[in-house]
Amino acid sequence: MSALKSIVIGCGSMGNNQANILQSLDEYELVAVVDIFEEAAKKTGEKLGVPWSCNLEHVLNEYDIDVVAICSSNKGHAEACICAARHQVKAVYCEKPMAINLGEAKEMRATCEEHGVILIINHQRRIGEDMRAMKKAIDDGLIGEIIRIRTDNGGDILSDGTHGIDSMCYLANDAEVKSVTGLVHRKNYNDSDDEASGYEKGNGYRFGHAIEDGGVGFIEFANGIRGEVYCGDMVLKRTAYQCYEVTGTKGRLWRVGDYGRTGGCNVFIDDGNDDSYDIQKNIGDDKWMYRPRNNTWRPLIDDLAGKENGIEKSYKILADCLKTGATHPMSGNIGYTDMEIVMAIYESARLGHAVALPLQQNDFPLDLMIAEQQLQTNKVQ
Numbered sequence: 408m409s410a411l412k413s414i415v416i417g418c419g420s421m422g423n424n425q426a427n428i429l430q431s432l433d434e435y436e437l438v439a440v441v442d443i444f445e446e447a448a449k450k451t452g453e454k455l456g457v458p459w460s461c462n463l464e465h466v467l468n469e470y471d472i473d474v475v476a477i478c479s480s481n482k483g484h485a486e487a488c489i490c491a492a493r494h495q496v497k498a499v500y501c502e503k504p505m506a507i508n509l510g511e512a513k514e515m516r517a518t519c520e521e522h523g524v525i526l527i528i529n530h531q532r533r534i535g536e537d538m539r540a541m542k543k544a545i546d547d548g549l550i551g552e553i554i555r556i557r558t559d560n561g562g563d564i565l566s567d568g569t570h571g572i573d574s575m576c577y578l579a580n581d582a583e584v585k586s587v588t589g590l591v592h593r594k595n596y597n598d599s600d601d602e603a604s605g606y607e608k609g610n611g612y613r614f615g616h617a618i619e620d621g622g623v624g625f626i627e628f629a630n631g632i633r634g635e636v637y638c639g640d641m642v643l644k645r646t647a648y649q650c651y652e653v654t655g656t657k658g659r660l661w662r663v664g665d666y667g668r669t670g671g672c673n674v675f676i677d678d679g680n681d682d683s684y685d686i687q688k689n690i691g692d693d694k695w696m697y698r699p700r701n702n703t704w705r706p707l708i709d710d711l712a713g714k715e716n717g718i719e720k721s722y723k724i725l726a727d728c729l730k731t732g733a734t735h736p737m738s739g740n741i742g743y744t745d746m747e748i749v750m751a752i753y754e755s756a757r758l759g760h761a762v763a764l765p766l767q768q769n770d771f772p773l774d775l776m777i778a779e780q781q782l783q784t785n786k787v788q
Contacts, residue, residue, distance in 0.1 A: 408730050410436040411497070412472050416463060416487050417479030418442040418451035421502060425476050426455055428719050431448040434726035435693045438470050441475040442479070449575045455608040463487060467494040474725070477501040480616030481566065485511035488526070492518040497729055498525040500722070504569045505739075505746040510769030512746045516739050526740025527725060527735050530573035531717030532649065532665075534724070537674045541653065541660050542578060549678050551657030553579070558636040559650040563618035564591070564752055565773075568638040570649055573745045575626070578653060581741065583629040588751030588761040591622035591773065617773050619782075624752035636752065654668045660707065757781065 413435045415426040421546045422440070430437040439458040442448035452459025460466050467475075467490070475491040477484055477499065488499050492515075499519060505528050506512040519526040520599065532538055545553060556578055558571030576582075593611065606613050621639035637643065645651075647664020686773035697776035721737055728735045747764055753772035755762045757779075776782045 408726075410434060411474050411726060412436050412438045413474040413476060414439045414441060414466055414470070415451075415476045415478055416441045416471055417477065417483070417502075418447040418459075419478065422476075422478035423451055423454075425478055425500075425718060426451060428716070428722060429474075429476065430455060430457075432719065432722060432726075433680050434723065435474065438472065439468055440468050443483075455689065463490055467491065467496075471728075472735060473497045475499050480615040481507050485515050488515045489518045492522045492524045492526075495522050496524060498527065498725060500527045500529065500725065501742075502529050503573075503742070503745075504528075504565050504749065505567065505742045508769060508771040508774075509747060509750045509766060511688075513769070514741055516743050519739060525723070525725070525728065525735065526739030526742070527737050528739060528745070529718065529721065530570060530737055530745065531721050532570060532574050532740065533577040534720055534736055536715060537662060537666060537708055538574060538577060541651075541662060541674060544660060544676060544707060545578060545653065545655075549657075549676065550653065550655030550659060553632050553653060553655050554634065555633045555652075555654045557652045557654075557704050559637045560644045561642055561648045562638060563613060564622045564624065564636070564638045565616065565618070566614060567648075568622065568624070568752075569745055569749050571636055571638075571651065572624075572626075572634075572748050573741070574649070574651055575636070576741070576745065576748075578651070579628050579630065579632045579634065581744075582632065584744070584748060584751075584764050585627045586761045586763050587627075587631050587748055587751035587755055588625040589622065589755035591619040591626075591753060591756045591776075591782075593617075593619045593773075593777070616771065617777060619773060622752060622756070624748070624755075626748060649695070661704070666710070671702055671710050672708060674707040675704045676707045677703045677705075 410713055413429050415422050418440055429435045440451045441460050441463050443461055446460050460513040473498050477487045488501055491499050501534035510619055524692040556575045558575055560571040561568045621641035623641050626634035650664045652772055653660040658736050661675045663673050745768050751762050751766050754768045757772040
């Protein structure tokens with residue numbers, strides 16, 4: 408199969424990252440980059456030596472595109488995906504979260520299905536070697552019957568919690584979700600001016616949508632597993648980004664965070680008879696993160712730092728799927744389930760009770776809570 412002609416939409420940090428990956432892979436040919444901001448599009452295009460544009464329709468009409476990578480702000484995902492699908496590209500590789508409300512996600516999935524377009528949502532952690540090792544340990548019964556999966560994610564539920572939710576679903580064998588209970592608060596909302604992370608200083612928005620200060624979600628899976636999702640200021644202090652804990656009847660698994668952030672081995676297992684465990688400091692001064700001491704915990708995997716790039720791996724899998732017709736492990740259907748759980752956390756918080764899936768609310772419940780004045784929107788001085 409000849410190289411897949413590809414474009415990247417959105418020339419921020421993630422867009423540049425994926426453009427570099429696509430340009431480095433033999434399976435792909437980076438044809439152009441697109442951004443609504445001319446300066447960003449021009450800078451990336453000239454750096455990579457490819458045409459650039461601010462007009463997606465023009466690029467799709469000008470070139471015979473196979474794969475569209477969407478790396479724009481969250482609020483732009485749906486429009487770009489639907490446009491690409493209607494031009495009948497072969498695949499859309501969309502950054503998480505899938506969209507900013509369930510109605511958009513439904514339209515994205517339906518449009519891709521109508522035009523025979525493969526839709527991928529970039530929850531790349533589920534294909535990482537560390538997560539695969541955790542799943543194998545669970546499947547092999549090393550920690551017994553799974554009781555609970557807890558994720559501490561950082562950031563807001565929509566932008567960051569979606570990663571933890573997808574990882575949780577993967578470890579729970581993508582079981583059916585019976586109900587979701589959520590709580591969010593938005594009073595001293597994040598006032599960060601970190602533009603690279605999408606924050607809009609002073610207005611409680613990020614990547615084009617409202618965010619909360621903190622949120623918690625409880626997911627009841629049909630197979631009896633309970634999932635817990637903690638985001639924002641509800642995250643356990645001094646845990647690394649995307650920290651996951653799995654509790655079983657015979658032991659526990661602990662992913663202390665992404666291996667690139669924590670250094671060394673990032674997944675440990677406690678499968679002994681001693682129920683006690685301890686923690687140690689990993690980073691100097693007051694910025695240390697929790698990690699296990701060498702008593703009942705032992706490394707589950709070798710040090711993975713620098714050994715794999717999850718996004719690069721997922722693009723290689725996509726190329727194989729287009730060749731063989733196989734289903735990608737980060738398919739749009741899985742991404743839609745993640746999105747539904749995310750929105751169910753917000754909707755439960757809005758309604759004040761647990762909600763069952765499938766979720767009926769198509770709008771972003773956080774927007775509804777703000778409009779209904781259920782949440783204070785003025786930052787406390």
